[in-house]
Amino acid sequence: xxxxxxxxxxxVLLRGIGKTIEKGEQALxxxxxxxxxxxxxxxxxxxxxxxxxxxxWLVEHRFRNQLQCHQCGHSEPTPDxxxxxxxxxxxxxxxxxxxxxxxxVEKHFPEARTIVLSSDLMGVKRLRLExxxxxxxxxxxxxxxxxxxKGHNFPLMTLVGIxxxxxxxxxxxxxxxERTFQLLSQVTGRAGRTGLxxxxxxxxxxxxxxxxxxxxxxDASAFYEREIAEREKAVLPPFGRLASVIVSADTRAEAETxxxxxRAAAPQxxxxxxxGPAEAPLALIRGRHxxxxxxxxxxxxxxxxxxxxxxxxxxxxxxxxHVQLDIDPQSFL
Ligand SMILES: [Zn+2]
Ligand SMILES: [Zn+2]
Numbered sequence: 661x662x663x664x665x666x667x668x669x670x671x672v673l674l675r676g677i678g679k680t681i682e683k684g685e686q687a688l689x690x691x692x693x694x695x696x697x698x699x700x701x702x703x704x705x706x707x708x709x710x711x712x713x714x715x716x717w718l719v720e721h722r723f724r725n726q727l728q729c730h731q732c733g734h735s736e737p738t739p740d741x742x743x744x745x746x747x748x749x750x751x752x753x754x755x756x757x758x759x760x761x762x763x764x765v766e767k768h769f770p771e772a773r774t775i776v777l778s779s780d781l782m783g784v785k786r787l788r789l790e791x792x793x794x795x796x797x798x799x800x801x802x803x804x805x806x807x808x809x810k811g812h813n814f815p816l817m818t819l820v821g822i823x824x825x826x827x828x829x830x831x832x833x834x835x836x837x838e839r840t841f842q843l844l845s846q847v848t849g850r851a852g853r854t855g856l857x858x859x860x861x862x863x864x865x866x867x868x869x870x871x872x873x874x875x876x877x878x879d880a881s882a883f884y885e886r887e888i889a890e891r892e893k894a895v896l897p898p899f900g901r902l903a904s905v906i907v908s909a910d911t912r913a914e915a916e917t918x919x920x921x922x923r924a925a926a927p928q929x930x931x932x933x934x935x936g937p938a939e940a941p942l943a944l945i946r947g948r949h950x951x952x953x954x955x956x957x958x959x960x961x962x963x964x965x966x967x968x969x970x971x972x973x974x975x976x977x978x979x980x981x982h983v984q985l986d987i988d989p990q991s992f993l
Contacts, residue, residue: 667764668756673821673861674768680819681772681800685856688814689761689803690847691823694730694778696722696760697753700738707744715944722759723781732946761823762803769801777804809846818858820851825864825872832941833992834896841871841883848875895958903955903963903987905970906940910980912949918981919951925974932957932966941992948982963987 661670669677669689677687699717700709709718711729718727720738728735741748753760762776775790782790787807794802797816802808828840844862852858864872874883892899905922909915919937926934933956940950957963967985977983 668761668823668863669764669768669821670863673863676819676821676859676861677765677769677801681769683818684797684816685818686794686797686799686814686816687801687819687821688808688817688847688850689765689801689821689823690805690808691756691758691761691803692806692827692843693755693757693824694721694780694805695719695728695757696763697755697757699754700727700751701754702742702744702747703750703752704747705742705745707742713944713947715942719757720753721780731942756823758803758805765801765803772800773798774801774803775799777802777807779805779807806843808850809843812850813853814850815854816856817851817853818856820848820858820860822847822860822862822864825862825875826866826869829866829869829871831992834891834894834902837871838887841874841880841887844871844875845880895956897988898959900959901957901961901963901988903957903967903985904989904992905953905955905967906950906984906986907937907952908945908948908950908982908984910948914979914981915949915951918975918977918983919953921975922970922983923953925970927966927969927973929961929966931961932963 661672663670680687697720700720701707709727710716711718711732711734713734714729714731716729716731719730721728725738726735727738739751742751758776758778762774765772765774775794777787777790791812793799794814822844825844828843829836848860851860862872862875866872870883870886874880891897896902907915907919907922909918916937923934923937934953935956936953937951940952943950955963955966957966964987967987971983
């Protein structure tokens with residue numbers, strides 16, 4: 661059920677919202693992405709707006725008329741022309757953030773009372789007021805980021821729509837499936853807390869994905885059993901251990917050379933494998949270039965002693981080079 665051209669909400673979800681608010685109940689649209697659009701590009705020359713300090717795209721925040729880097733906080737006013745080719749009025753916003761979803765909702769439901777809950781739009785006090793307003797039924801449609809996932813009871817909320825259920829799956833983290841399953845379970849669990857007949861709708865390009873199947877069937881234990889079997893086969897945590905060694909420097913060459921030096925100094929240890937160096941998934945943060953080595957060991961491997969030897973035998977930190985170790989990291993970016 662693809663959305664119509666230029667939109668991000670499928671006809672099924674839009675019909676669902678319409679029916680829900682007609683009954684005087686509430687709909688929640690979840691998208692874990694702040695701002696208006698995650699990428700802006702020039703339609704004439706293809707220029708993409710990137711942070712000058714990081715390898716991330718600048719996110720358009722239309723309410724504030726700014727482009728922002730969600731990595732380092734850099735922001736600049738949204739330009740009216742392309743800095744590359746100079747063309748005016750040909751910049752296009754690609755993909756949705758919550759602000760853009762709010763715009764689409766207002767187009768379809770101009771009479772509805774809509775609230776956007778996003779951490780960049782409000783302080784704690786304002787957030788509390790907004791949450792109280794929702795509980796009292798003073799909003800028809802709530803559009804929110806991860807803020808809405810937990811803890812609040814909205815008695816009138818009978819429809820939850822996940823705008824992009826695939827968003828968390830593609831980040832290369834071994835825990836991506838588990839985390840996405842937990843988040844989607846929490847968010848869809850916002851509907852029907854007080855027994856009113858409720859629905860959850862997922863928008864996904866991968867309806868056969870085990871995470872989507874598990875959410876639809878409600879069979880959490882089948883999902884976890886499968887996930888456990890796969891982790892065991894691949895010797896991933898908790899059956900194996902991971903460590904990341906991030907080498908950062910002011911220049912790409914320094915970071916890469918140092919990382920290769922560490923690789924060459926790695927001790928041979930049975931049961932421990934060293935992968936890389938490769939550019940880290942976030943290859944540039946705040947002007948620092950980053951390369952990553954991944955250490956993958958069996959559960960009983962002595963990762964500490966492997967890393968100690970690696971650092972002792974390898975090149976020493978010099979100049980702008982910095983080495984950061986993370987054993988059993990929670991995030992792999
Ligand atoms: Zn251009
Ligand atoms: Zn940045």
